[in-house]
Structures are given as structure tokens and as C-alpha cells.
Amino acid sequence: MAKDIEVASHEYGAKDYQDPPPADLIDPEELTKWSFYRAIIAEFVATLLFLYITVLTVIGYKSQTDPDHSTDQCGGVGILGIAWAFGGMIFVLVYCTAGISGGHINPAVTFGLFLARKVTLPRAVMYMVAQCLGAVCGCGLVKAFQKSYYTNYGGGANELADGYNKGTGLGAEIIGTFVLVYTVFSATDPKRNARDSHVPVLAPLPIGFAVFMVHLATIPITGTGINPARSFGAAVIYGKEKAWDDQWIFWVGPMIGAAIAAIYHQYILRAGAVKALGSFRSNA
Template identity: 35%
Template sequence: MNDRAIAAEFTGTALLVFFGVAAAAVGGPLIGPVGIALVFGLVLLALAYAFGPVSGAHLNPAVTFGLLLARRIGPRTAVRYAVAQCAGGVVGAGVLYAIVHAIPGFTVHGAFGSNGWGARSAVGIDGVGAFLAEAVLTMLLVLVVLGVTRRSPAPGAAGAAIGLTLSALVLVGLPLTGCGVNPARSLGPALFAGGPALSQLWLFLVAPLVGGALAAGVDRLLHPVRRASAVPAPDTMAVGAA
């Protein structure tokens, strides 16, 4: 792991947040939920191939946390990746924030593609339901990452599988919570939206990490680590996730 990997995680997460949140906050009325889901999934797919060879393209602290608990990366790398991802999420949202101010009548306060529950959920889901939804959705995402990045005869398929999974999760999660499943993706928009988006942010930081931990536990049950091979794999093992 080197500075190029950290730069890749920062840049990749910034781009993922910029394009994904732009689709949700600006393009939503025009492209609808299917369009938003496709943007998130296709951008992640592209970033996985672009940055995967450099950093593994985690692009999500929950993915990094799951890989850490699965002993696929070390603690030092996990911390540096998470910091870079969160910083990238804030920068990506900040660039979008600067752009939307050129749109007449565009409202940022309390919205801006941020996540939420209660009155901020399309279906009015409560806090407990939102926490469960975010944890379960993230668990599936991290499980897919752990599965497809395991030594495979067709490693090139990993990016496609992860991107398609994210699109499916967005379709399910959008009406529930806005579909966070990524603390860095939730952090950036909430900081600029402020108000209720910021007060509810804690759930979208904690629940995805719980989901990542659950995924690591399931992965360990399905793929027990042998004593002879219980050494953490190279720090860059993974390809993406939102």
C-alpha cells in the first residue's frame, strides 16, 4: 500500500459521490429511480476498473471495514483508506454544491441527495427500520465484494458484479432511506445540506459499518480461514463498492 492507493481511494470516492448524488439530487425528476440506480452502478463499475489495479477500489468505508474483519487488509491500511474515502466524499459533494448554485431555484438545505428516515423517507420508514435496511443492504454489497474478489478464474467480472449489485440496492433502498450503504457517500451531501440531514447522519455512518461486519462474519462462516493461511492478504485486495 502506498500514496498512490490513498490518492485512488480519495479520487474514486469523490467521483462516485459527485456523479451519484448529482443523479439523485439534480437529475432525479428527469431520470427517475431506475436512472439513478444505473448511474450509481455504472459509475462504480467504471471506477472499479479504473482504480481497482491501484487500490482495490473499495470507495466505501463499510467495504474497507468488512475486508479488515475478513483479514483481507491490515488495520493501518483500513484507517488510511477510510479517511481518504470520507475526505473524497466531502470534496465530491462540495464540487457538486458549487455547481448547483448556478441552477435557478435549486434548494440544497435539508436535501441535496442526502439520506434520511421518517419525514425524509419516501415511504416514511422509522429509525429502526432505516437502520435495519441500511445494515442489510450494505451486508449484501460487502458480501458480493468479498465473494467476487476472492481468487477467481475470471477476476475481470468482479467490477460488473459489484456495479450491478449497487444498482439493485439503490432501486430497493431509494424509497426507504435514499440508499446510503456507504458512510462516505452519506457524509458529503449531509454536511452541505445541513438541518435534518445532518442530525440523522449518524445512522448512515453506523448502520453500513454494522452491515460490513455482518458480511465479514458470514464470509468467515462460508470460507473458514485455515491456520496456515490466516495471514492478511495484500492490502489492495478488492475491487470497489459504493
Template identity: 35%
Template sequence: MKAYFAEFFGTFWLVLGGCGSAVLAAAFPELGIGFAGVALAFGLTVLTMAYAVGHISGAHFNPAVTVGLATAGRVKWNIVPGYIAAQVIGGAVGAGVLFMIASGKPDFVAGGFAANGFGEHSPGGYSMLSAIICEVVMTAMFLVVILGVTHKNAPAGFAPLAIGLALTLIHLISIPVTNTSVNPARATAAAIFSEPWAFQQLWVFWLAPIAGGILGALCHQLISKD
């Protein structure tokens, strides 16, 4: 149960910090954080919570990561449903807190609310195919990094730093394409408070990251000495 609470709080912080940087700060050009600032915010949420609760739950904070780690044999499949439930609920609560903060501004309009999308809802106007390829590949590479830096032969103590920086890099690449999901819990959380199109397109941001998580696990097994 402590592990489930750790996943709840970690995903809560990921959504509040990452999506919060987009909704509250990036919306004001004079603050100057832009795409790079949002990317860094997402990386910092994972880095900080991985150090804070990684020893409790493994710091997944992402259904695609949980499925990928189970595919690689790092965790047992019987924990997967509980972890995913905790992540989705934690993300939704984080989005709810963010909505309450953001709605305190008199002229606030939720709009896209940092939701993920493709086509006309992609920040750069990218197609559904581009979105799927991007989400699969980025999530796969995320799993390759996670599995590599948490390997028993990897330098101890640096895994959260590498994972946080990897997520930052992923956002720097893919924010223009999909607004970067690579995380079904994050995508669901934003969709709850966004416009109806976000739920209509949400299936892509469940299927593609989970497929990427499995692909990343399989790629790691090809190169790993386990």
C-alpha cells in the same frame, strides 16, 4: 499514498455521479431517470472507477467496505484510518463540486441535497428501525458480493461489473427507505450541504453500514473455502 489518492478520486466520482444524478437530473421528471436512473448512476460510478483505479487501491470508496475487508482479512487494519479519511474527503469535495454546479441555477434550493434520512426524511416515510435494518442488511450483502467476486477462485476481470450491478440493485431496493447510504462517506458528503436534520441523523448512516460491513465479512467467512 497513491492508494489514498485513488480512494479520494473514486469516492469523489461516486458522490458527484450518484448524488449528482439525484440533485441535477431526478429533480426534473421530464428527464425520466427517476429512482431507477439514480440507482444505475451509483452503480456506474463504482463500476467505472473500480476498473480505473481498482488495481491501485482495491476500489473501496466506502468506509464500511474498508472495515468489512479488514474484518475478512483481505486488507490490513493499519490502512483503515487513511482509507476512510481519503474517502470522506473525496466525497466531501465531490459534494462541493456538485453544489457549485447546482447553485448555478437561479432558483436552486439545496433542500435535502440527496441526503440520507429516516422518519419524515425518508423518501417513503420509513421508521428509524426500518432504516437501520435496511442499511445493515444491504451493506452486509454488498460485502458478501464484493468478497465473493474478488476471491482468488472467482472469474478474473468481472468483479467491477458484479459490484456495480450489486450497488444498483441495493439502490433499487432501498432508495424509498433511506435514500440509500450503505456508505458513510457518501452520507457525510451529502449532509454537509443539506439541511440540519441530515447531520442529526447521520449517526445511523455511519453505524449501520459499518455494522453491516462487519456482518457481511463474517457471513462470507461462513461460506468461503479460504
């Protein structure tokens, strides 16, 4: 028995974790692989499904609580149901696409992972394009199936709520996206995955819960963007002026939040800056 424990200990030590090398800025070979284009298609379809389900939920809630058609203001799924729809769909779609594209489904997530050198520049750009196109198509399907409801109830577009200034809206989007991207980094940390074999299976769950919790907090302020593709797709199909008035908030805020999360995780929690400094000193 002691010998078996010694052998097992030796094998465990031989599998000690090392950080994978950072992704190249541009990898020409990547562009020749079918897996690259398959991942782009997966991001497009996932974002399309995400917007289709979530925007339908938002419109359904507004129609069910419309005082002109219903006297029950507590009817419908409520804000809690909307938050569950967004968080639940992210959980499902990340679970389905993580092994193909990484399950980003959000330009802010892609941007954060790019800053952390987890993906190449061409992949990041193509993911963002696919996500935005998928969002537009998802909202287009909602409008095609329920045009009158879509037009009457705002098309699920993100807008800054009355009583809040632009600074408050921007801050809500920055903090909300930080929570999401920070969770993505933590849940998919390869060092943790190497140590705790059960984490990769559970990774979509905390990501979905992060989206759920952020929606509970920020729906009353901005309707909750934290995903530029989601805000962009809804604004394009809805097409009304108010949906575009504060569109910059739903791009600038998430990108800033994602950048802060990437820096915090890579250079503070993972001590990337300390490792780099130590390597420089040893080489010197």
C-alpha cells in the same frame, strides 16, 4: 497426446491454491512505500468522482420532476436511473482503481476487508479518511456548479423517509450493505480467481450490480446510504439539520452489515473456523 495431458495435469496440480497469509495489523514497512500513498490518492479521487456524478443525478431528477417547474411527473431519469448512476459509477471506478487501491470507495467495504485481515489498520484508517474527504469535495463541486439547485433539492443528502421508523431504516442499511460487501468478498475471492481466470476481469460487474439492486430496494426508505462516506459528504456540504438527524444510521448500519458479511464469508462459506480448529488439533 496422452503424455501432453499428463504433463498438463501435473502442472495444474503443482499450482494448487493456498490461502495467502492474513495482513499484519500494522506493517511499518508499508508506510515507507509510494504505492501506499498512491492508493490513498486513488481512493480520494474515486470517491470524489462517485459523489459528483451520483449527487448531480439525484438533483437533476428532483429538478425535472418538481411540480412547480414541470407537469410531467414521469420525466427525468427516475429511481431506476438513479440506481443505474450509483451502480454504474461503482462498476467504472472499481474497474479503474482495483489494481491500485483495491477499489474500495466505501468505508464499510474497507472495514469489512480489515476485519477479514485483507488490509492493515493504517491502510484501513487512511482509506476511510480519504474516502470521506473525497465525498465532501465531490459534493462541494456539485454545490459550486449548481448552488441554487443543490440547496433547493436537498443536496443529495440521505434522510429517513416519512412513514419509516429508525429501526426500519437501520435494518435496510444493514441488509443493503451486507449484500454489497458479501458480493465484494465473493467477486474478489482469491481462491475463485485462481480457479477461474476470467473472474478478476468481471469482478467490478457484480459489485456494480449489487449497488444497483440495493438502490432499487432502499431508495424509498433511506435514499440508500450503504456507504458512510457518501452520506457524510452530502450531509457536510448540505449542512441542514435534517441531514444530520439520522446520520448515525448511515454509519452504524453499514458497519454492522459489513461485519456480518465478513464473518459469513470467512468463517462459514470459506470455513475459516473449521480450518483453524483443525490446525489447532493437528498441532496439539
